[in-house]
Amino acid sequence: MACHPERSEAKSQACSEPRRHKGSKPNRDLQFDSALPAFLCAVLAFPLTACRTSDFPQYPPSYREYIYVTNSGSDTVTVLDVVNVRVDRELPVGRDPVALAAGPARNEIYVVNSGAAPANGSLSIIDAEHNAVVATVPLHRQPLSIDLNAAGTRAYVVNSGSNSVSVIDLGARHETAQIPAGDQPVAARLAPDGKSLVVANLHGNSVTIIDPLGATVRATFTGCPGASEVVILPDSSKAFVSCSAGHQVMVVALAQPDARPAQPDRLETLMDVGRGPVDLAMKPDGGEIFVSNSLSDSVSEIYNSTDEVGDTYMIGNNPIRGLVSRDNSLLYVANLQSQEVTVYSIDEGKRVGSIQVGDGPAALAFSAGGHLLFVADRRSGDVAVVRTSTQSLFTLLPAGNDPDAIVDKAFDVQ
Secondary structure, three states: OOOOOHHHHHHHHHOOOOOOOOOOOOOOOOOOOOOOOHHHHHHHOOOHHHOOHHHOOOOOOOEEEEEEEEEOOOOEEEEEEOOOOEEEEEEEOOOOEEEEEEOOOOOEEEEEEOOOOOOOOEEEEEEOOOOEEEEEEEOOOOEEEEEEOOOOOEEEEEEOOOOEEEEEEOOOOEEEEEEEOOOOEEEEEEOOOOOOEEEEEOOOOEEEEEEOOOOEEEEEEEOOOOEEEEEEOOOOOEEEEEEOOOOEEEEEEOOEOOOOOOEOOEEEEEEEOOOOEEEEEEOOOOOEEEEEEOOOOEEEEEEOOOOEEEEEEEOOOOEEEEEEOOOOOEEEEEEOOOOEEEEEEOOOOEEEEEEEOOOOEEEEEEOOOOOEEEEEEOOOOEEEEEEOOOOEEEEEEEOOOOEEEEEEEEEEOO
16 A cells, blocks of 8 residues: 555644643543644654555455544544545534444444433444444433444443443344443443443442343442453453452452353452552453553553462553553553553563653554554544554544544445
8 A cells, every 4th residue: 555645634734733622521630731742743744655555554445444533522533544544534423422332243333422411321323334423322321331242233331320231222223221230330341252241330339240131130249449440351251340449450250150060150359459450451362461550650460360460560651541462462551641652562571662642642442454553642632643563653643622432443345
């Protein structure tokens, strides 16, 4: 693929007058930085037409790939064209979009709009082939998180202000059930086998286990202060929940009804990590989990098979999001109170570099082929595009105000 002139346009946009937030957001102690770092604009001033065609894959004419970014301060979703590395468009959605998911079967993107109290939120459905909003599904108070089943036919949306989880039939475009959860749920993850839905209740300091097939609560475990994030092992045997108001990760062994004897859900252990654990990044092979300790400026490594915490590494200023490379070798960490993403070598057990991005990196996503890393920068209102082969910034693309969630979708048009 040759370099495209549109990238020079994106460069000039990235170095123009930055956007300002229209209002403050709950639980976000962020101050707007009035300008992008000068050195970033200097980097972007180099002619982008000098890049080699070998830096990017060759795509067939039918191939499409987009990055979608929620802009909670603009009530929009920015759509980036991955093939040409440029802004495609910005779509109006509902009030305060905060989360999104890409459909595994349909070429659709599902955007959670948290709404404005006392109004309820909604789910915007984007047709990825045309990049247009095609439906809106009403939700309840302050929805914050979404997960999909493997077939892409159902969505599970956490309603933080209603203490519930909505089950959405994505084909029919309507809610089929509302399941009670704990006090202020903020995240829910469906086990790969589809038999357990694990909900983190922030104010309830608890974890709710739901039977998604029967739409009933199966178990509740307390003792996880500020429960905030969930990951589940690929074999669906265990869930790990970060306790963000403390310094621990809760481990729950999920029910195995087909075992002999049958095993119920049970609390396995609480593991000490750093202060303010807010994110859990699992290796694609399920081998280890890396905990971003926001108040300790560190990352802790958890060995999933033995429920042991290995070493803890100083990583950056307020790490809030991690992402492991497809080959399980590198961990990328977004450090919110900085302008860099830290690169950590899992095999070597040490930091191997840092990548300068925009201000306030908050969310990460790889391109489908893994050759690019996209970083949503919350304070500067842009998306950094990083070459993973060289661990270097390629360009900055403009987004809306307060970008804070990001997802990739690739497909072939018929």
